[in-house]
Amino acid sequence: MTTRVLQAWNAEAVDAADVPVLPVDEFQQIVADTLAAGARVSSYAGRADGDRTRVTAVLADDAQGRLGVLSCRVGASWPSLAAECPSLQAFEREILEQFGVRPEGHPWLKPLRFEPPHVPGVDPWGRVANPTPIPGDYPFFRVEGEEVHEVAVGPVHAGVIEPGHFRFQCHGEHVFTLEIVLGYQHRGVEPMLVGGPDRRTVTLLESVAGDTSVGNAITHANAVEALADFQIPARASVLRGVALELERLANHVGDLGMLAGDVGFLPTASYCGALRADFLNSLAEICGNRFGRGLVVPGGVRFDLDAGEASRLADKVQKAWEQVEGATRLLFESPSVRNRFDGTGVVSRETCSDLGLVGPAARACGVSRDVRRDHATGVFRFLHVPTVTGETGDVFARAWVRRLEAERSVEFVTRQLRALPGGPVRARCPPPRPGRLVVSLTEGWRGELCHVVETGPDARFLRYKLVDPSFHNWMGLAMALRGEQISDFPLCNKSFNLSYCGHDL
Amino acid sequence: MDGLPGILQFRAGFGRQTVAYPEGPARFPERFRGLPVLDPLVGDGGRAGAAACPTDAIRDPALPGMAIDLGRCTFCGLCEEASPGAIRFTRDYRISGRTREELRVNGVAPLLARSLDEKARRLFGRSLRLRQVSAAGCNGCEAELNASGNVQFDMSRFGVAFVASPRHADGLVVTGPVSANMREALLKTWEATPAPRIVVAVGACACSGGIFRDSPVQSNGMPGVPEIPVDLWVAGCPPHPITFIDGVLRLLGRVESGELKLAGTGIVEAR
Numbered sequence: 001m002t003t004r005v006l007q008a009w010n011a012e013a014v015d016a017a018d019v020p021v022l023p024v025d026e027f028q029q030i031v032a033d034t035l036a037a038g039a040r041v042s043s044y045a046g047r048a049d050g051d052r053t054r055v056t057a058v059l060a061d062d063a064q065g066r067l068g069v070l071s072c073r074v075g076a077s078w079p080s081l082a083a084e085c086p087s088l089q090a091f092e093r094e095i096l097e098q099f100g101v102r103p104e105g106h107p108w109l110k111p112l113r114f115e116p117p118h119v120p121g122v123d124p125w126g127r128v129a130n131p132t133p134i135p136g137d138y139p140f141f142r143v144e145g146e147e148v149h150e151v152a153v154g155p156v157h158a159g160v161i162e163p164g165h166f167r168f169q170c171h172g173e174h175v176f177t178l179e180i181v182l183g184y185q186h187r188g189v190e191p192m193l194v195g196g197p198d199r200r201t202v203t204l205l206e207s208v209a210g211d212t213s214v215g216n217a218i219t220h221a222n223a224v225e226a227l228a229d230f231q232i233p234a235r236a237s238v239l240r241g242v243a244l245e246l247e248r249l250a251n252h253v254g255d256l257g258m259l260a261g262d263v264g265f266l267p268t269a270s271y272c273g274a275l276r277a278d279f280l281n282s283l284a285e286i287c288g289n290r291f292g293r294g295l296v297v298p299g300g301v302r303f304d305l306d307a308g309e310a311s312r313l314a315d316k317v318q319k320a321w322e323q324v325e326g327a328t329r330l331l332f333e334s335p336s337v338r339n340r341f342d343g344t345g346v347v348s349r350e351t352c353s354d355l356g357l358v359g360p361a362a363r364a365c366g367v368s369r370d371v372r373r374d375h376a377t378g379v380f381r382f383l384h385v386p387t388v389t390g391e392t393g394d395v396f397a398r399a400w401v402r403r404l405e406a407e408r409s410v411e412f413v414t415r416q417l418r419a420l421p422g423g424p425v426r427a428r429c430p431p432p433r434p435g436r437l438v439v440s441l442t443e444g445w446r447g448e449l450c451h452v453v454e455t456g457p458d459a460r461f462l463r464y465k466l467v468d469p470s471f472h473n474w475m476g477l478a479m480a481l482r483g484e485q486i487s488d489f490p491l492c493n494k495s496f497n498l499s500y501c502g503h504d505l
Numbered sequence: 506m507d508g509l510p511g512i513l514q515f516r517a518g519f520g521r522q523t524v525a526y527p528e529g530p531a532r533f534p535e536r537f538r539g540l541p542v543l544d545p546l547v548g549d550g551g552r553a554g555a556a557a558c559p560t561d562a563i564r565d566p567a568l569p570g571m572a573i574d575l576g577r578c579t580f581c582g583l584c585e586e587a588s589p590g591a592i593r594f595t596r597d598y599r600i601s602g603r604t605r606e607e608l609r610v611n612g613v614a615p616l617l618a619r620s621l622d623e624k625a626r627r628l629f630g631r632s633l634r635l636r637q638v639s640a641a642g643c644n645g646c647e648a649e650l651n652a653s654g655n656v657q658f659d660m661s662r663f664g665v666a667f668v669a670s671p672r673h674a675d676g677l678v679v680t681g682p683v684s685a686n687m688r689e690a691l692l693k694t695w696e697a698t699p700a701p702r703i704v705v706a707v708g709a710c711a712c713s714g715g716i717f718r719d720s721p722v723q724s725n726g727m728p729g730v731p732e733i734p735v736d737l738w739v740a741g742c743p744p745h746p747i748t749f750i751d752g753v754l755r756l757l758g759r760v761e762s763g764e765l766k767l768a769g770t771g772i773v774e775a776r
Contacts, residue, residue: 113686114686115722116721116722134686134689134690135686155687155690156636156638156671156690156694158669158670159651159669160637160639160647160650160651160667161639161644161647162639162642162644162647163638163639163640163687163690183686184641184684184686184687184690185639185641185642185681185684185686185687186641186684186685186686186722187641187682187684187717187720187722187723188717188720188721188722188723189717191720192717192720199556199557199558199559199583200559200560200716202559203559203560203579203581203716204559204716204717207579207643207645207710207715207716207717207742208643209643209644210642210643210644210645210646210647210648210743211644211645211648213645254648267512267515267516270655270656271515271519273652273655273656273657274522274655274656274657276652277652277655277657281534281770284533284534284536284537285534285535285536285770285772285773286536286773287536288534288536288537288538288580288582288594289537289538289580290649290745291645291648291743293579293580293581293645293742294538294580294581294582294583302582302586303536305773306774309772309773309774312771312772312773313772313773316772323519326515326518327515330511330512330515333507333511334508499644500644501641501642501643501644504641504686
């Protein structure tokens with residue numbers, strides 16, 4: 001990265017004035033060149049800046065553990081980079097939807113989450129008669145031809161899950177394309193965060209995606225602490241790490257059970273459904289809530305464990321893991337399961353890199369990226385959790401990577417609980433300083449959680465940008481379905497298990 | 506051991522998973538936050554707690570009529586931290602009511618949902634099929650509703666289960682603050698459910714908008730959707746599976762006792 005790019009590190013604040021403001025063509029050239037050279041886009045978002053839009057890009061250089069931050073001021077339109085850099089396609093649509101900057105030449109320009117514009121003015125979609133159409137009321141991509149048919153699913157699905165719409169173009173069972181329309185879950189999170197931090201902020205971030213409450217709370221706390229130049233006590237840092245890995249365990253074990261259920265292998269579906277609760281209940285032992293809500297606050301954590309409690313909790317986690325080992329061995333050793341998992345929903349390593357996939361979905365393709373290692377913060381600076389990768393990029397790899405990651409998480413959790421450092425778990429975190437910007441990344445169980453937070457001259461949040469791992473990964477699911485049988489959709493979908501509300505915000 | 510013998514051997518070692526509730530005690534960690542109890546005469550009477558609340562759930566602190574609106578409460582416990590003594594969370598997991606107003610409590614008396622009338626109990630009491638609609642729920646409530654059907658909580662032992670289509674359902678379970686983008690889908694699902702039907706609002710978002718209350722792109726939960734009458738309001742963020750099951754069983758008249766049966770886990774102490 002060149003000097004026209006500000007070098008930054010995860011959860012270390014910079015002066016917002018130091019972020020370079022480049023001409024649009026230079027900005028885009030650097031972004032395109034850096035992505036072509038193997039970097040990844042973590043965030044690419046606008047904010048209102050006078051009569052223009054200030055777009056700030058955060059590019060991650062995983063190998064060097066550093067981040068590049070650069071920006072430009074853009075008017076009503078700019079050339080699209082999406083054809084060249086597919087990982088930017090959703091970001092460009094978001095900037096159009098929120099700030100009205102039209103990416104000229106975008107290969108498939110459509111609404112992202114059907115949210116009202118962040119700045120008053122002309123609606124980017126020209127919605128005059130009906131200013132708030134529902135998602136799905138939109139011309140889908142269509143394949144024409146004899147015997148080509150279309151299948152529409154959602155937003156209300158058969159299971160107890162969040163809403164989204166899936167549109168398949170099929171020939172018989174064969175899927176040509178899957179188009180995913182989201183936005184049903186839009187609750188207006190980002191505008192609600194502006195002007196913070198206030199008493200709502202932490203609870204709001206814990207509710208961005210309920211299954212990632214701990215991950216988002218940690219990412220937020222790291223950001224606020226960095227904006228205040230504050231270091232939390234070591235014991236708090238370790239307890240945050242334990243909670244993050246318990247969240248990963250609960251979700252990975254739950255996913256393995258759901259994957260078993262989707263191929264009709266009921267023993268593991270039942271066992272993992274129950275065993276997932278042991279990890280959720282472990283979080284509730286610490287903080288009273290099965291999703292870890294109320295635990296993490298700027299300044300540390302709100303709950304402590306004494307030595308006996310921590311040791312009993314470690315025993316509980318270890319005992320649950322021994323059962324998970326048995327339950328998942330049944331799954332992976334069953335030929336009928338392997339027959340359904342192997343070779344289904346393949347995402348190639350090239351597609352993974354082009355789309356900028358993150359988390360287990362990327363690691364299953366053999367792309368080794370993990371914020372805990374590449375951009376370590378907190379306890380992960382001192383204690384390494386080995387990164388697991390797969391090779392085949394199919395349902396099997398996504399399941400197997402989860403299984404192996406869960407094992408590494410159990411090793412981490414039990415070891416840390418038996419050797420917690422002394423000292424307090426919480427200290428008073430001063431308020432953020434004015435005119436600062438921070439990029440905070442956390443490896444949530446689905447992948448990279450990214451919060452880019454900028455404070456104004458009044459030290460309040462001027463812009464709070466959230467990028468959920470699902471924002472990168474939904475396109476991965478669409479690609480995984482190409483050429484598959486439509487009947488494998490539930491299995492492929494579960495193998496990604498993406499967040500609707502994390503995407504829709 | 507491979508194949509079926511291996512599966513059976515594992516099954517034998519796994520043991521019975523289903524919880525003792527409702528015949529026996531429900532097991533909750535010591536730090537679990539259920540029904541709060543308010544005492545406006547202790548300490549600051551809850552003033553600091555009311556000021557710390559992320560959802561303005563606490564009314565009239567330090568006054569005799571002080572109350573907490575469980576339909577707004579996210580059970581974060583910040584009020585208890587700010588006003589110790591004046592606000593204290595108990596482990597009473599029974600926090601659902603038949604009307605939205607009933608969720609405004611001071612915790613001195615338990616909050617137990619009343620049952621449906623006799624005709625409705627005859628219709629639904631032994632078999633209740635529910636369609637779930639997530640109307641911008643964050644997947645916390647959805648995850649706990651899913652867990653209600655797993656082998657531990659095993660809601661289907663009471664004849665209560667989730668079904669895939671509103672056409673097969675006796676009622677809806679709604680989660681989330683009802684986003685503008687889900688409002689029409691929710692109304693259509695409601696219309697597609699054959700009458701007579703019941704509706705359960707689950708979680709702080711569905712009861713009041715929760716932490717998203719007053720965001721312009723949502724409806725402040727089911728109170729903002731007057732087209733759909735609600736029969737049971739279940740508080741929590743998210744409600745524990747036993748809270749949901751207990752609310753539904755009381756609605757159906759299947760659980761009537763006021764006795765609180767609780768057990769601990771013996772792992773971590775309360776603070």
